[in-house]
Amino acid sequence: MPTRPVKNAPEERLVNLVVALMATEQGLTKDTILSSVAGYREQAEAGASKDALEKMFERDKESLRGLGVPIETIGDYADPDDLREARYRVPTAEYALPADITFTPAEVALLNIAGSVWGSESMSADARSGLRKIRALGIPVDEPIIGYAPRISLRDPAFPALQSAIEQSRIVRFPYLRPGDRAARERRIRPLALVEYEARWHVFGHDLNIDAERTFLLARIVGDVQITRDRFDPALRQDAGERALSGLQAVAASQTALLEVHPGTEAALRLQRRATPAEQGIRVPYVDVHVFADELASYGPEVRVVAPVELRDQVIRGLEATLRLHGDAA
Numbered sequence: 001m002p003t004r005p006v007k008n009a010p011e012e013r014l015v016n017l018v019v020a021l022m023a024t025e026q027g028l029t030k031d032t033i034l035s036s037v038a039g040y041r042e043q044a045e046a047g048a049s050k051d052a053l054e055k056m057f058e059r060d061k062e063s064l065r066g067l068g069v070p071i072e073t074i075g076d077y078a079d080p081d082d083l084r085e086a087r088y089r090v091p092t093a094e095y096a097l098p099a100d101i102t103f104t105p106a107e108v109a110l111l112n113i114a115g116s117v118w119g120s121e122s123m124s125a126d127a128r129s130g131l132r133k134i135r136a137l138g139i140p141v142d143e144p145i146i147g148y149a150p151r152i153s154l155r156d157p158a159f160p161a162l163q164s165a166i167e168q169s170r171i172v173r174f175p176y177l178r179p180g181d182r183a184a185r186e187r188r189i190r191p192l193a194l195v196e197y198e199a200r201w202h203v204f205g206h207d208l209n210i211d212a213e214r215t216f217l218l219a220r221i222v223g224d225v226q227i228t229r230d231r232f233d234p235a236l237r238q239d240a241g242e243r244a245l246s247g248l249q250a251v252a253a254s255q256t257a258l259l260e261v262h263p264g265t266e267a268a269l270r271l272q273r274r275a276t277p278a279e280q281g282i283r284v285p286y287v288d289v290h291v292f293a294d295e296l297a298s299y300g301p302e303v304r305v306v307a308p309v310e311l312r313d314q315v316i317r318g319l320e321a322t323l324r325l326h327g328d329a330a
Contacts, residue, residue, distance in 0.1 A: 010060075010163045013039025017060055018069060018090060027074045027087030030057060059167065059237065061088075066195040066241035156218035159194065161225035162203050166191045166237065171208070171230040175223040176216060179290040184222050189214070190232045192240035197248045198274075198287065204244030206236070215244055217291065252285035257292065258306040259284055267302035280306060293318055 016038045020028060034040045034053045044053060061071055074087045158174065165172045172191055175184035189205035192213075196202070201218040260281040261268045275282035286292035293314035296303055300319075305312040 010160070010167065013037075014060055014064060018064065021071060021088055021090040024089060025091075027072070027089035029085060029087050030054065033057060033088065055234065056167065062237075062239075062241045063194065066193060066245060156201050156221070158203075158218045158221040158225050159201060161227060162191050162194060162218070165225070165227045166194065168227070169231050169234045169237070171228045171232060173226040173228065174221045177220050177222045187216065189216070190236060192237045193244050195241055195244045195248070197245060198252075198291075200291065202244065202248070204240055204247075206232075213243070215247060217288065219291075248287055251287045255289075255308075256283045256285045257296075257308065257311050258282075259296075260304045260306060262302050265299070265302040267296075267299035271303070286311075289314055297322070 017033070020033065020037045028036075034044055034050070034057065040053055040057065043056070065071055069090060072089050072091060074089065162172065171188065173186055173188050176187045177184040188208045189203075190208065191203050191205040193204045194201060195204060195215075202215050203218060204215045205213070207214040258278055258281060259271065259275075261271055271284050272282060275284045277283075289311055293311055296305060296311075296315050297318035305315050
């Protein structure tokens with residue numbers, strides 16, 4: 001009798017993996033992860049081959065690293081270069097606060113309220129079950145993990161279909177609306193990686209219409225993503241996330257905006273994290289002039305664009321459009 005396939009949301013599996021990798025300082029082997037972490041465990045119990053599970057794990061590692069999650073690979077103690085029994089972990093020190101930072105009762109209350117919005121609890125029942133299995137193997141688990149609530153935001157409707165297509169190595173089609181175009185154009189791509197950059201999701205792949213690698217902003221996909229039956233070689237996904245991020249970083253490095261920002265405002269808090277000081281304000285690199293203009297317009301009078309002129313004009317147009325919209329509504 002054939003085994004029934006098990007479906008797990010990719011984002012839920014990624015969250016479970018992050019929780020498990022943060023739960024122990026000494027790291028987990030691949031076999032432990034595939035047999036204990038929810039999302040892999042069900043696939044293994046349903047009869048998925050070890051090779052298929054290992055490929056899924058490798059893709060998930062690449063996705064998490066693309067999101068900025070620092071996954072460490074630990075080799076043999078005697079020979080660190082020996083990775084045959086490699087262990088994986090997410091070092092909790094990356095997320096720890098300095099010892100000299102304290103909070104007042106009022107601040108703690110506010111943080112608790114924020115945490116309730118972020119997630120009702122730090123771990124699901126499946127994640128807790130996975131930790132119990134890890135403990136049963138004699139692997140120590142750090143209790144402070146209970147306080148973590150990692151969450152991956154999936155605001156773009158196109159994300160689930162694209163993630164599924166990447167896992168299946170299938171070509172996709174979708175309508176894509178570029179700024180200035182009156183109508184969307186159909187794109188046909190081999191999707192290779194999903195990456196988050198500047199708090200926005202992008203799909204990186206090989207555009208079959210122009211026979212070149214391209215990165216597409218998910219927010220500009222204006223219709224359903226159609227997963228076709230046409231497959232491509234899974235080996236093309238190798239290092240795709242790193243290539244995508246490298247390309248986005250190169251574009252951002254090639255163009256910067258000179259901004260004047262009011263100190264102590266939301267704009268200052270968000271922009272200064274990726275800015276460098278300038279004689280007249282700060283310089284902020286950006287990838288897409290239209291996307292960045294929308295962000296700057298959302299800050300209102302908290303920020304002023306000094307240069308370039310194209311960006312300043314785009315921000316003004318956005319503010320004028322908002323004013324007209326509210327004027328019509330009144």
